[in-house]
Amino acid sequence: MRFGLLGSLLAQDADRECPVRGPKARTLLAVLLLNAGQPVSLDRLILALWAEGAPSTAEQSLRNLVARLRKALGDEDGDRLRAVRAGYLLRVADTELDTRLFEEGVRRARAAHTAGDSTRVLTETAAALDLWRGMPLLDLPDLAAEFLPQCEQWQEDRLQMLEWRFGAELQLDRPQAVVAELTGLTGEHPLREAFHGQLMLALHRSGQRAQALAVYQRLRRTLIDELGIEPGPSARELHQLILSEEQPAAEPGRPARTAPDQLPSDPLHFVGRSDSLATLGDALLRDTGRARYAVVSGMAGVGKSALAVRCAHTMADHFPDGRLFLNLRGATSGLTPLTTHQAATALLRGLGVEPGTVPEDPEAAAALLRSTLAPTRTLLVLDDAAGLAQVRPLLPSGPGCAVLLTSRSPMLTLEGAAHLRLATLSEAESVALVAVASGRTSANREVVTLEQGDLTRLVELCGRLPLALRIVAARLAARDALPVRSLVAQLSAHEDRLDQLELDDLSIRQSLGLAVSALRGSERRLDRRAADTLLAVGALNLPEYSAAQLAGTLGTSRVQAAAALDRLVDVALLDEIRLDRFVPHDLVRDFARELAEESGRRSELTSAALHWYVTAAGRSALALAPELHRHRQLPGGNGAEEVADEDAALLWGDAECVNLLALVEQADREERDAAGLLSLVQALLPYLRARGRTAELSQLNRTALSVARREGNLLAQAHALGDLAGSHFDAGRFADALALIEEALPLWRQLDDVGREQLYLNNRGMLLQALGRDREAVTALEEALALAVARGDAHNEALALSGLGNVAEKSDPRLAILHHTRSIEAGKRSGTPGVQMAGLCNIGCAHLRLDEPTEALRYFREALDQPAGAAHWTTERQCRLGLIDALHRLRRLDEATTACHELLDRTSTLQDPYGEGRARHALGLILRDQAEPAHALGQWRAALELLTTLDAQEVAELQDLIASAAAA
Missing domain, CATH: 1.10.10.10 (Winged helix-like DNA-binding domain superfamily/Winged helix DNA-binding domain)
Structure with missing residues (x-):
């Protein structure tokens, strides 16, 4: 499918028109395409569809539009148009969107233009311009106005490519081919001097001198009338040439003397960087009426100097008065950076100024350099600058000059400069560089197949850094018998990797x-x-x-x-x-x-970091689960940022989760600060469960259990066993969770912690109920309830009542509702917000059991409206599944489908196969009722594959559904 934004909004498979109908649906598609691959919030979409006049039902209408759009795009599974937490995200391949193809075409055309390859310019511009169908978003003018800068950029890119195409035709001496089109474009764009200049040249070369002069006069009058300015130097120079009947040369005004050319040799093995070369060429060759500057910055060894030298060679013909090169030694081993006077003297010598005539005063020497360069067209390459203070006095201001600077610093305060931050090479470019530079290529210049995998691993170990790649390539070239895999093995030892990346004068x-x-x-x-x-x-x-x-x-x-x-x-x-x-x-x-x-200082710094993380995690736990501090005495002292509320705690966890996993692994591996490690893992429980990070919860608590056993810490063992059991419960592994709870209960009795014993009895009862062992579950839960009431423990009372309600739901839903109502009341007394959400969800499930979907829907929505972090992901997941079931029973199938896709998006993000399997089971039932049996069967098969190894009650039903659907 091809989506079009350049012109009217169309989607085509060859010549088939897109089935997306209606202005609202097309507006929705356009906004998603303009943000392809990025989430777009509901508020943003509603504003685009209804502006300031959105009705109260706007959100529901939007979801209906999304469902229609999915159907129109053949996206029944919601894999292309995904519901995400922030709103919706449309996944579009680069080859499906004409603007992306167009932008890529512009980049290729720019590279061809910079390289001076006229034939390739014609090919690349023709391919890109063929995508143009008219003004962007032609059939959605309001949206076109909103995205005006983007639309204007596309239009400017089109005009720029036309300039390049006309220039290529003129370079190939085909002036007649462009006269007609340029005549029309000069009328459409009366202030665009480039088109007028090209038309003048085309007419002159076609023998139409008078017409060429008339074009100049028309341009001059327009510029004076509209802007009060004369034409630029290029147009004026061309006008004088035509007046004198001379055939204009490619570079008129070339001086008679031999121009200096100090550029080092063009790099022998230069790979990639076509976009960077195009960017620099565009910046340094653009007619701005002043000197042009470009700065290439980046880390050591990233290839700044090689890029600058290659770029300078490609544009040498544009600077007939000279190409100067100077290494400013900003980061050269054993040498101090050049002073301003040293640099100015060296550059003046290159321009033919005798050293004895250079003033001794640095400012005067720099001024002489600028004066000497002012009337010329000269390119300066100032390599390895220490900083802006070193180079600023050297910069010319004459409009014919350009300066290309390389530095580790980006020199962002250099006014009017183009800034290019150079990244490492891509994997393919890195492999190509090593293969070519080392001679590890076959006769047809392709990488030897047997070493392709080893080369890929080698370049990754070098971080795809050009300096490191040059070193390993030189080592391979020096020893033909050295297998690539041997070098891979040497570099894989990270503690010695930098030793392997030293050769002669090259050293990372x-x-x-x-x-x-x-x-x-x-x-x-x-x-x-x-x-x-x-x-x-x-x-x-x-x-x-x-x-x-x-x-x-x-x-x-x-x-x-x-x-x-x-x-x-x-x-x-x-x-x-x-x-x-x-x-x-x-x-x-x-x-x-x-x-x-x-x-x-490593030990000192790592200990300080672990202390900071323990304290910060303790504050996060306090915001998400205040009751946890009553049981675990978590730290919340000095040294960490305040975590103001649940949202801030969740965001902190999201940002630091990857670091926390690594920190715990390091501390365990090095057997240091066991107490800090155990405190950190316990403090992370509320965040991990609220976000549904089941895999991370398991990983961390397995580590904590190992450390606690090694340290002989019974309390930490009991906590780790319980938290690990919770992760198994969340993942649908109820039997594994029960075994861990059974192992932890004797520890709590040994520790004489009656409160935790009650809690684990509650957990044991809920797991027995999940495994269908209802009689044992009731016994455990009633024992826990009696202990809680006797001790006045409202929190454990709420949990026991919740578990009893879940057991009763199968045989007596009304009794279940009574238990859950009492559980909510006890939860309020204990100040445990998660209990209220769980209770509301459970009451909704009981109403479903009574076949009262309207009432159930009300409870599920009330539960989901609870504050962020109020409950674990498992509770939210059950609420969403119940809401889907209620909508399904009410025959609100589009809403149920949307809710299913939202749940699938969450389970995918959280890597929750148990939740994903249950969501796909529900989606299959909806698709079956929408008369889409093939899609339903696909969902059920995917669900069974996810759930078959878990303790999921849906497995038997899924097997029956699949058998029936396959036989139909």
Whole structure:
């Protein structure tokens, strides 16, 4: 299917028109396409569909529109148009959306134009322009106005490609081919000088001199009348050439003297970077009426210099007065950076100025350089700049000059400059670079098949960093008999990896060391603090880093830690992957670990980080489950950020979960701070259960159980057994959960903790009920209830009543409702918010058992309206399943389908196969009633595959449903 935004909104399979009908449905599709691959909130969609006049039923109408759109797109399973927590997300392949194809075509055309390949320019522009169907969003003018900047960019890209196409035709000496189209475009765009210049040239070369001069006069009058300005230098120069009857040369005005060309040799093995070359070419060749600057920044060894040299060679012909190259030695081992005077003198010498005539004053020398360059068309490549202060005095202002700078710093305050942050190579580019540079290619220049997998692993171990790739390629080239897999084995030992990446004058460690030494030796306190922060990064060795975490580790303020992290980003030692989340490159991570080991501070810093996490997790647990502190005495002391409410606690857990898993694994592996590890795992229980992170809950508590047994800590063992049982319950493994509860109960009796014994009796009863052992369940629950009432323990009383209600639901739903009502009351007395949500959900289930879906629906919705974090994911999951069942029984099938897809999205995000299987079972029943038996069968088969290894009551029913559907 092809979706179109360039013109009217169409979707085509070849020539089939899209079945999406009606302005609202087309508006919905257009907004989702404009944000393809990104979630779009309900509020945003409602605003697009109804502006400020949305009716009270807007949300329900939107869901109906989504259901219709899914059907129109053949997306019955909701895999393409997904309901997500934030709203809806439409998944579209790059080849399905004309704007993405168009943008990719623009990039390819730009690369061809920059390379000066006229034939390829014609091919690429023709492919991209063929996608153009008219003004973007032509049939949705309101939406086109809202997305005006994006639409204008597409239109500008089209005009730019037309310029490139006309230029290619003229370069190939085919002026007649463009005269007619350019005549029309100059009328449509009377202020676009480029079209007028191309038309003048085409007419002149076609022998129509008078018409060419008339085009110039028309342009001049328009510019004076409309803007009060004269035509630019290109148009004026071309006008003078035509007046003198000269055939314009590609580069008129070339000086007679030999122009300096100091560019190093074009890199022999240069791979990829076509988009980067196109970006730089566009920035340095654009006519702006002033000098053009471009800055290439990035980490050590990422290939900044190679890119700059390759770029300079591709555009050399555009700078006939000279190409100057100077290494400013901003980060060169054993050498100090050039001073302004040294740099100016070297550049002036390249321009033919005698050294003895260069003023001794640095400012005067820089001024002479700028004056010498002003009337020329010269390209300067200033490589490895230490910073903006070093290069600013050297920059020319003449409109014919361009400067290409490379630096580890992005120089963001350089006015008017284009900034390119260079990333590592792609996997395919990295493999190609190593294969070509090492000679590991076959006769037809393809990578030897037998080593393809080893090369892929090798480049990943090098972090796809060009400097590291050059080193391993040189090692392979030097030893023909050295198998790639041997080098892979050597690099796989992370503690020695940097030793393997040194050869002759090339060294990753040395290159990174220069950057850190510059920070450590700086007079700026911020730089020295940044060096300390990198040391902490190496000590902690976590997947991600944040300002709050490093402030807690280093004992600084969050503002100071944030500034230090930003500085590390500036010098390309860290990347900010999203707001306040930072990661180092793999090789920087190795280097930082070495720094931490050599400093002797690793143990101190890791202990401080673990303390910060324990305290922060304790605050999170307090916000999500205040009752937990009564049973576990979790920390909430100094050193961590305040967690203000449930939402903040959940967001904190979302951000730090990946780090917490790694931190616990490290602490266990190194057998340090067992008490801190056990406290941390216990404090994470409310977050993990609220978010339904069953796998993480199991992983952490298995570790905690192992540590507790190793330490002989009975209390921690009992907690870990119970929490691990909870993870099995959430995943539908009731028998495994029951075995763990049976193991934990004697420990609580040994510890003489009657309250926890009651709680575990309640859990035992609920598990027995889930396994269908109702009589044993009632015995356990009644024992727990009696103990709770006798001790005045309202929390355990609420749990026991809830369990008894679940057992009673099968035979006496009215009695079940009474038990659940009493459970809610007891939960209110105990101050446990999760009990109320569970009770409302259970009452809804009892009403379903009574075949009262309207009443059931009311309770499920009331339950789901409880505050975030009020209950575990298992409770929310049951509420959603009950709501789907109620809607199904009420024959509100579209709403039930939407609710099913929302649940599937959640279970997929949470990696909850038990919940996903139950949701697919429900969806199959709905699809069957929508007369879609084939799709229903597919859902049931998927559900059975997910549930067959679990203690799920739906397995038998699914087997019967599948057998009946297959036989039909």
